[in-house]
Amino acid sequence: MAVGARSGHDGPEERPGEPAESPAAVTDESAAGTPGTAGTVDDDSVEGAEGGSSEGSGTGQKKQRSFWKELPLLIGIALLLALLIKTFLVQAFSIPSDSMQNTLQRGDRVxxxxxxxxxxxxxxxxxxxxFHDPGGWLEGEPTPTPNAVQNFLSFIGLMPSAxxxxxxxxxIAVAGDTVECKKGGPVKVNGKALDEPYIFPGDTPCDDQPFGPFKVPKDRIWVMGDHRQNSRDSRYHMEDKNGGFVPVDKVVGRAVVVAWPLNRWATLPVPDTFDQPGINSAAAAATTAAPLAMGAIGALPIVLWRRRRLTSGRTAG
Structure with missing residues (x-):
């Protein structure tokens, strides 16, 4: 039943000597919560609580939808946003092993x-x-069977997929770098020794599995765990089809924050040892500069178009 303002001819008859009732006063009174004029009503309860007529409403206000009718829409929007965030922005992953101690502990969520x-x-x-398994690194590792709740949380990005x-x-090293580590010595990248304070206390840089020198191929990276004596990293897969290197297209993304448990919340910055002068090789620098160059080339037509518009605008003026 529609609720609308009544015509002035249907109102109470004015009597001589009595002031006419102000429509504004009626509106203010209704907004103040006069009995029988609740602020939020269900569509089925518009016909008043005192006998079935809504003729005295006179406010012309739109009826608000019930919270319970809005809830499914809100949940749907939240799930869609979570799915988009998981796909394109951020995803949570659980740490399943001790290979990154003490930087990351088993059970951390990043x-x-x-x-x-x-x-x-x-x-x-x-x-x-x-990164996704580049080829047999996790061969023989059991795959857990998730329940329905875990599958749902994985779908929206709150848990990793089982x-x-x-x-x-x-x-440790990127395309164009030369990386090596001799027994008893430090890891070296392009001849620069790395000071690695993130290594698990008591571990050596590579005494359990020395390697190199190797030049990292194009579109590959060399990776190592922080718990060197408990990490089956690039050093242990030099015989596979990728020579121990990880293809860049297998990389899901960079871990930036330890989000759970709360008492271990921390960011994961790049250590200063990788900023030392001279560590960049010419090939690696060219690889890093390539995306910037492509971006500049892509932006050039826009800049020229904008300059042309500004120039023509000044001429017309």
């Missing part, structure tokens, strides 16, 4: 930035990255 790879950015030295076999390691 948030992984999935956005920057969409813009051509590739992993850089020192970043902790999540079917996907992913790993998390630290990027």
């Amino acid at each position: 948030l992984v930035d999935k956005l920057t790879p969409w813009f051509g950015s590739e992993p850089d030295r020192g970043e902790v990255v999540v 079917e996907e076999k992913d790993l998390i390691k630290r990027t």
Whole structure:
């Protein structure tokens, strides 16, 4: 039943000597919560509580929808946003092993930035990255069987997928770099020794599995765990089809934050040792500069078009 303002001819008859009732006063009174004029009503309860007529409403206000009718829509929007965020922006991953101690502990939840790879950015030295198994690294590892709740949380990005076999390691060298580590010595990238304070206390840089020197191929990275004596990283897969290197297209994204448990909340910055002068090789620098060059080339037509518009505007003036 529609609720609308009544015509002035239907109102109470004015009597001589009595002031006419102000419509504004009626509206204010209704807004103040006069009995029988509740602010939120269901569509089925518009016909008043005192006998079935709504003729005295006179406010012309639209009826508000019930919260319970809005709730499914709100839930749907929230799930859609969560799915988009998981697909393009950020996803949560659980740490299943001790290979990244003490930086990451078993059971930690990390948030992984999935956005920057969409813009051509590739992993850089020192970043902790999540990547799909490049080929047999997790062979023989059991795959857990998730329940319905875990499947749902995985779908919206609040839990990692049980079917996907992913790993998390630290990027040590990128395409064009020369990387090596001799027994008793430090890891070296392009001849520069790395001071690695993130290594698990008591571990050596590579005494359990020395390697190199190797030059990292194009579109590949060399990764190692922080718990060196408990990490089956690039060093242990030098005989596979990728030579121990991880293809860049297998990288899901960079782990940026330890989000859970709350008492372990922390960011995951790039250690200073990767910023030392001279560590960049010419090939690696060219690889890093390529996305920037492509972006500049793509932006050039827009800049020229804008300059042409500004110039023509000044001429017309």
